[in-house]
Amino acid sequence: MTVVEEPASKAAPPPPRRLTMAKAMVEGIAAEMERDPSVFYLGEDVGAYGGIFSSTTGLLERFGPERVLDTPISETAFMGLATGAAVEGMRPIVELMFADFFGVCMDQIYNHMAKIHFESGGNVKVPVVLTSAVGGGYSDGAQHSQCLWGTFAHLPGMKVVIPSTPADAKGLMISAIRDDNPVIYLFHKGAMGLAWMTKTRRALGEVPPEPYETPIGKAAVVRSGRDVTVVTVSLSVHYALDVADELATDGIDVEVLDLRSLVPLDRDAIVESVGRTGRLVVVDEDYQSFGMSAEVMATVAERDPSLFAVPPVRVAVPDVPIPYARALEQTVLPTPERIRSAVRQVMG
Amino acid sequence: MAAISQSGFSQSGFSQSDHPRSDDSEADRPLEGSVRLDLYRTMVLIRTYEERIRQEYHADKTPGFDIGAGKIPGEMHLAAGQEPVAAGVCPHLRPSDALTATHRPHHLAIAHGVDLARMTAEIFGREGGLGHGRGGHMHLFDPAVHFSCSGIIAEGLPPALGQAFAFRQRGTDSVAVAVTGEGAANQGAFHESLNLAALWKLPVVFVVEDNDWGISVDRGASTAVADNSPRAAANAMPGVRIEDNDVEAVYRAARQAVERARAGEGPSLIEVHTLRLWGHFEGDPQTYRSDLETVEERDPIPRYRRLLLEAGVLDEASAERIAADAAAEVDRAVEFALASPEPDPATASAYVFA
Structure with missing residues (x-):
C-alpha cells in the first residue's frame, strides 16, 4: 500500500525522504486508516486544526469527520468512548492533548482501559492507542510541561511507547494501532519538528514511505x-x-x-x-x-x-x-x- | 434533535413528537398477560439469586464478620428491591445490545441474559468464572451479550457511548444502555456523557436507579434537584422519572427510549425511583437509615404478585412453579460455581496483556 505519492521512477533514485516526527506520525496513522476501516481518531482540535502539535495534520481532509472527530472538552467521556468502541472491535486512537491532562480522565484510563482485559480474564480486548504530548522546555508551566510516562508505566495493563525519531514515530504508531492492548503513545513537543518551537537538528529524519512496524519493547x-x-x-x-x-x-x-x-x-x-x-x-x-x-x-x-x-x-x-x-x-x-x-x- | 418540550416529561414518558410510532392510548392499556408474567418471572429469578448469594456470602463469615473470609470474599452489593429496573428495561434488548452496569450489577446481568453459571463462578472467585476469578462481583464481563460493569460511580457511562458509537459506525441498529445510580448523577462523567451522547446523537439509553441512598447519604443531602430527569433537558434529550418502582412503567418508558435509540433519534434518560431493600453492602448496619420501617411494605415483588393475582394473570400454582423454577436455576448456577476450581496461584500474573 502506498501512503505517499512518489514521482514516476527515473534513472536516479530519489534522495532519502526526510520528515519531521509529526509528519511521520501522521503518515503512520494514515496508513493504518487506509488499511483498516475500524481505525478512527478522536480528541480535542484534531480535526480542522490538525492537532495542536500537528499530530493529525490532513487526516480530516483525507478521511472525513466520521473517522476524525473533534470532541468536546470532556476527556472522561471521550476517553471512555474510545474504550467502549475498542471493546466492540474498533481500533480508536484517542488524543489527550497534553499528558498533564490525565488528571481529569485517569479513571477511564487506568481503571477501565487498562484493566478490562485482566478483569475479564482475557475475554475482552481493548485495542486503544492513547496519544499525548509530553515535555517541557518552552516555559509552559507546571500543568503543561510534564512527561509522566513513569505514572502510566507504573500502572499495569498499558504498553507505553515513546518515539524519539521520525522513523520510530511512524513504525511505533503502526505497531501500536495493530496491538490488541491499550498503548500509550507519548510524543515530545520538542521533538515533533514544530515550526513554532525550538527544535533539535535531529528532529528531521529519514522515513521509509511504505508502512512498517517498529517492534514494541525493543530498545x-x-x-x-x-x-x-x-x-x-x-x-x-x-x-x-x-x-x-x-x-x-x-x-x-x-x-x-x-x-x-x-x-x-x-x-x-x-x-x-x-x-x-x-x-x-x-x-x-x-x-x-x-x-x-x-x-x-x-x-x-x-x-x-x-x-x-x-x-x-x-x-x-x-x-x-x-x-x-x-x-x-x-x-x-x-x-x-x-x-x-x-x-x-x-x-x- | 431540537430542544424538547415540556411534554417530554409527561408521566407517560416521551412526547408524541419525539415518538411518532408510539400510540397515545398505549400507555393506558394493560400490558399483555405474557409480558407481565415475564416481568414477574425475571424479578423472582433475580430475588431468588440475590437471596441465595446473601446466604452463601454470610454462611462462612461467622463467628464475627470478616469481609475477606469465606467462599465469597470481598464487598457484596446486592440489588434486592431494584428488580423492576432490570426486569422492565431488558426485555427490549437483544443479545447484540450493550448494557453497562454498576457496582450493584446482578439484577441487570441476569435480566440481560449473562451466563448465570459463569457469573456465579466469578462471584465465587473460581477459574470457571466469566473472568477466571480476576474480576469479582463488581467486574462482570460477558461479551456474548455485550455486558459489563464498573465499580466506579458513573464511569460505566463513557464506555457505553463507545459501544453505541461502534454499533452505529458498523451500520447496525444495536443500542447501548448505561445504568447508574442517582449518586452518579452528581459526577462529572455523568454530565460529560449525556452531553456527548446527545451531541453525537448516539444510540444510548441512560437509566438512573434512584434508590434514595448513596451509601449513607440520602438524595436530599447530596443532590440539588429533587429529580434527575430534568438533567436530561439540560443535554437536549428526553427524560422521564418513574415513581413507585413500577415495573410496568419502566417497561413502557424503556420501550420508547430503546426504539428511539434504535431509530437513530438519539439518547434518552429514564430515572426510576427504586428501592434498596438491604444495605449498601452486606454487613452494612444501616443505622443511618431513616426509612427502614417502611422498606418491607415497599418491596416491589409481593406488590406485583398481588397485582397479577388480582388481575387473574397469575394464580397460586403458577406462582409456585415460577418460584421453584427460579430456585432450580439458581441451584444449578451455584453448583457449577462450587464445582469449579480455584484459580492456580501460579497464574496470578496472567491476562494483564492480550
Whole structure:
C-alpha cells in the first residue's frame, strides 16, 4: 500500500525522504486508516486544526469527520468512548492533548482501559492507542510541561511507547494501532519538528514511505560506545547524542540506548550495554523518584550488581513541579549540560 | 434533535413528537398477560439469586464478620428491591445490545441474559468464572451479550457511548444502555456523557436507579434537584422519572427510549425511583437509615404478585412453579460455581496483556 505519492521512477533514485516526527506520525496513522476501516481518531482540535502539535495534520481532509472527530472538552467521556468502541472491535486512537491532562480522565484510563482485559480474564480486548504530548522546555508551566510516562508505566495493563525519531514515530504508531492492548503513545513537543518551537537538528529524519512496524519493547542502540551507557527516551535521546558527539572529541566513547518503550521494558538491552561499559547514566525528563531512572538502575542491580564499575548516576527532574521562569525550568530539565556533567562524573 | 418540550416529561414518558410510532392510548392499556408474567418471572429469578448469594456470602463469615473470609470474599452489593429496573428495561434488548452496569450489577446481568453459571463462578472467585476469578462481583464481563460493569460511580457511562458509537459506525441498529445510580448523577462523567451522547446523537439509553441512598447519604443531602430527569433537558434529550418502582412503567418508558435509540433519534434518560431493600453492602448496619420501617411494605415483588393475582394473570400454582423454577436455576448456577476450581496461584500474573 502506498501512503505517499512518489514521482514516476527515473534513472536516479530519489534522495532519502526526510520528515519531521509529526509528519511521520501522521503518515503512520494514515496508513493504518487506509488499511483498516475500524481505525478512527478522536480528541480535542484534531480535526480542522490538525492537532495542536500537528499530530493529525490532513487526516480530516483525507478521511472525513466520521473517522476524525473533534470532541468536546470532556476527556472522561471521550476517553471512555474510545474504550467502549475498542471493546466492540474498533481500533480508536484517542488524543489527550497534553499528558498533564490525565488528571481529569485517569479513571477511564487506568481503571477501565487498562484493566478490562485482566478483569475479564482475557475475554475482552481493548485495542486503544492513547496519544499525548509530553515535555517541557518552552516555559509552559507546571500543568503543561510534564512527561509522566513513569505514572502510566507504573500502572499495569498499558504498553507505553515513546518515539524519539521520525522513523520510530511512524513504525511505533503502526505497531501500536495493530496491538490488541491499550498503548500509550507519548510524543515530545520538542521533538515533533514544530515550526513554532525550538527544535533539535535531529528532529528531521529519514522515513521509509511504505508502512512498517517498529517492534514494541525493543530498545535501540542509537550510538555505540565503549565507556559509558546513557539510557534514555524521547527528546533526551537527542541531547544525549549531542553530548556524546562533543565528548568524543575528549576521547570519551558514549553509548546511547533509546528505550523506545517503557512497557514492555527491554531489560536485556540495558543489562547487555552496562555489562560492556560498566558505567550507567540514566536520563529521564520525568520526575526522579519512583520512576524510570530507578527502574533502569534496579534492572541492573537485580540481575548483577557487579556490572557497575562505578555507582550509576541519574539526570532527571528533581522532585519539583516544572517551573515557569526560563532560568528555573532549564535548571530542572535534563539539559545537555546536566547530561555532560553526569557522564564526566561516572568517568571519574 | 431540537430542544424538547415540556411534554417530554409527561408521566407517560416521551412526547408524541419525539415518538411518532408510539400510540397515545398505549400507555393506558394493560400490558399483555405474557409480558407481565415475564416481568414477574425475571424479578423472582433475580430475588431468588440475590437471596441465595446473601446466604452463601454470610454462611462462612461467622463467628464475627470478616469481609475477606469465606467462599465469597470481598464487598457484596446486592440489588434486592431494584428488580423492576432490570426486569422492565431488558426485555427490549437483544443479545447484540450493550448494557453497562454498576457496582450493584446482578439484577441487570441476569435480566440481560449473562451466563448465570459463569457469573456465579466469578462471584465465587473460581477459574470457571466469566473472568477466571480476576474480576469479582463488581467486574462482570460477558461479551456474548455485550455486558459489563464498573465499580466506579458513573464511569460505566463513557464506555457505553463507545459501544453505541461502534454499533452505529458498523451500520447496525444495536443500542447501548448505561445504568447508574442517582449518586452518579452528581459526577462529572455523568454530565460529560449525556452531553456527548446527545451531541453525537448516539444510540444510548441512560437509566438512573434512584434508590434514595448513596451509601449513607440520602438524595436530599447530596443532590440539588429533587429529580434527575430534568438533567436530561439540560443535554437536549428526553427524560422521564418513574415513581413507585413500577415495573410496568419502566417497561413502557424503556420501550420508547430503546426504539428511539434504535431509530437513530438519539439518547434518552429514564430515572426510576427504586428501592434498596438491604444495605449498601452486606454487613452494612444501616443505622443511618431513616426509612427502614417502611422498606418491607415497599418491596416491589409481593406488590406485583398481588397485582397479577388480582388481575387473574397469575394464580397460586403458577406462582409456585415460577418460584421453584427460579430456585432450580439458581441451584444449578451455584453448583457449577462450587464445582469449579480455584484459580492456580501460579497464574496470578496472567491476562494483564492480550
